[in-house]
Amino acid sequence: MFILETKGLNKTFETGQGTPQTVLKDVHLQVSKGEFVAIMGPSGSGKSTLLYTISGMDRMTSGSVIFKGQDISGLSERELAVLRLNQMGFIFQQMHLLKNLNIRDNIILSAYQAKIVNRRTINKRAAELMKKTGISALAERDITQVSGGQLQRAAICRSIINEPDILFGDEPTGALNSKAASEIMEILIDINQAGTTILLATHDAKVAAQAERVLYMLDGSITSEHRLGKLNRINGDLKEREEKLSAWLFQLGF
Ligand SMILES: Nc1ncnc2c1ncn2[C@@H]1O[C@H](COP(=O)(O)OP(=O)(O)OP(=O)(O)O)[C@@H](O)[C@H]1O
Numbered sequence: 682m683f684i685l686e687t688k689g690l691n692k693t694f695e696t697g698q699g700t701p702q703t704v705l706k707d708v709h710l711q712v713s714k715g716e717f718v719a720i721m722g723p724s725g726s727g728k729s730t731l732l733y734t735i736s737g738m739d740r741m742t743s744g745s746v747i748f749k750g751q752d753i754s755g756l757s758e759r760e761l762a763v764l765r766l767n768q769m770g771f772i773f774q775q776m777h778l779l780k781n782l783n784i785r786d787n788i789i790l791s792a793y794q795a796k797i798v799n800r801r802t803i804n805k806r807a808a809e810l811m812k813k814t815g816i817s818a819l820a821e822r823d824i825t826q827v828s829g830g831q832l833q834r835a836a837i838c839r840s841i842i843n844e845p846d847i848l849f850g851d852e853p854t855g856a857l858n859s860k861a862a863s864e865i866m867e868i869l870i871d872i873n874q875a876g877t878t879i880l881l882a883t884h885d886a887k888v889a890a891q892a893e894r895v896l897y898m899l900d901g902s903i904t905s906e907h908r909l910g911k912l913n914r915i916n917g918d919l920k921e922r923e924e925k926l927s928a929w930l931f932q933l934g935f
Pocket of ligand 1: 694695696702704722723724725726727728729730731882
């Protein structure tokens with residue numbers, strides 16, 4: 682069963698200089714429930730635009746996006762906002778945490794807004810997530826008083842507090858050193874193994890090698906895909922996966 686499907690998805694930006702730019706071209710994508718999919722491709726190939734369009738943050742020009750059996754192209758802005766709040770999680774670099782709130786309040790804010798469960802449950806869930814991601818001691822800190830890796834952990838807690846069906850990530854480890862990046866990936870894999878579907882864009886083969894399937898985008902289209910299968914954490918086959926992925930990317934000229 683597909684949790685997410687796009688059919689003939691196109692996105693054209695009006696650039697203001699008279700020449701519209703078509704950034705997504707006839708994208709057909711199918712993501713199964715519980716899958717972990719990475720999107721790679723050169724800078725400017727349309728990875729971020731794809732994530733924004735699929736999640737309804739940006740309007741598609743034509744085509745359709747079917748999420749959990751529902752075509753979301755006809756939904757109003759308000760309906761899309763509710764869908765995103767309740768069923769989707771985002772770890773995007775542009776979506777900063779709020780400066781006037783401490784770490785805990787940043788994490789719980791969207792859950793209070795969603796009102797799916799009561800505040801007591803939300804607070805309990807936030808405490809569990811902070812514990813799991815190792816930031817419990819930082820709950821009261823201002824977001825300017827923690828490291829980039831710690832901030833990213835808080836962003837992850839915030840993105841999953843409403844227990845989304847799907848988690849979108851745009852370079853979720855992009856700004857981090859390699860130790861912090863691999864710790865974040867551990868957390869994402871835990872989330873995926875607990876059942877959340879993950880779709881993330883990355884330039885980093887080490888990150889993508891942990892996904893089940895890697896898609897390659899070129900000039901607005903998905904031109905190729907590489908199936909790696911589920912990561913076996915116990916046997917630690919990451920190095921081999923990374924080598925296979927790098928060889929594939931090399932063939933594609935990446
Ligand atoms: N709001 C916008 N208006 C006009 N053009 C845009 C807009 N957003 C993105 N683009 C253009 O769309 C193309 C794809 O951009 P996008 O950010 O999706 O690529 P990307 O593959 O995510 O790149 P990167 O790896 O550098 O993040 C680029 O040429 C970009 O300039």
